[in-house]
Amino acid sequence: QQQVKQSPQSLIVQKGGISIINCAYENTAFDYFPWYQQFPGKGPALLIAIRPDVSEKKEGRFTISFNKSAKQFSLHIMDSQPGDSATYFCAASSNTGNQFYFGTGTSLTVIP
Amino acid sequence: GAVVSQHPSWVICKSGTSVKIECRSLDFQATTMFWYRQFPKQSLMLMATSNEGSKATYEQGVEKDKFLINHASLTLSTLTVTSAHPEDSSFYICSARDGGLDTQYFGPGTRLTVL
Numbered sequence: 001q002q003q004v005k006q007s008p009q010s011l012i013v014q015k016g017g018i019s020i021i022n023c024a025y026e027n028t029a030f031d032y033f034p035w036y037q038q039f040p041g042k043g044p045a046l047l048i049a050i051r052p053d054v055s056e057k058k059e060g061r062f063t064i065s066f067n068k069s070a071k072q073f074s075l076h077i078m079d080s081q082p083g084d085s086a087t088y089f090c091a092a093s094s095n096t097g098n099q100f101y102f103g104t105g106t107s108l109t110v111i112p
Numbered sequence: 113g114a115v116v117s118q119h120p121s122w123v124i125c126k127s128g129t130s131v132k133i134e135c136r137s138l139d140f141q142a143t144t145m146f147w148y149r150q151f152p153k154q155s156l157m158l159m160a161t162s163n164e165g166s167k168a169t170y171e172q173g174v175e176k177d178k179f180l181i182n183h184a185s186l187t188l189s190t191l192t193v194t195s196a197h198p199e200d201s202s203f204y205i206c207s208a209r210d211g212g213l214d215t216q217y218f219g220p221g222t223r224l225t226v227l
Contacts, residue, residue, distance in 0.1 A: 041203075043205045043218035098144050098161055099146075099158065104154075105154070
């Protein structure tokens with residue numbers, strides 16, 4: 001059973017546009033939600049993360065929106081650039097366990 | 113900060129040989145390390161979780177006698193693929209977590225090709 005559901009599977013955005021990737025979870029014990037960016041042939045790199053005590057977190061062009069009641073969170077990439085083209089994974093974990101539960105990934109392509 | 117290295121970055125071996133992959137946390141003490149396997153265009157598949165000084169916990173379906181994990185110190189974990197076969201060819205990625213930190217930091221991955 002997929003603990004974290006991610007959509008869309010792939011996304012094509014024009015340069016300068018907004019990329020939006022969504023994730024949903026069921027386990028209310030989750031209290032930490034990171035996003036990772038992965039380029040081909042590389043390991044995932046932490047992009048931004050949020051805890052449920054805030055509804056939004058922004059770092060540069062990247063914003064996480066968090067809806068605790070809906071058990072959903074999303075990544076917004078503002079002013080998308082070709083260099084943002086990568087696979088993005090959302091994840092969730094709880095402080096009672098070590099394991100991270102990853103979404104299935106979204107392949108983002110930003111076209112010039 | 114929070115850098116994790118992996119060695120080698122790629123390896124090609126013959127079927128039946130064993131391959132060791134090292135994962136090191138360079139600037140923090142990793143109380144827990146994780147080993148993942150990733151197939152092309154797919155998500156990360158957790159293979160096992162290891163805590164320093166104790167035996168690794170393997171995910172269901174992962175053969176512990178085939179994928180030997182040793183977390184010998186707070187900065188080093190090794191994955192040994194024993195008697196490798198072509199179906200073991202994959203991208204193996206480790207991650208490390210400091211007990212005082214929320215997140216996992218990933219290594220750059222190791223591409224294993226078994227001929």
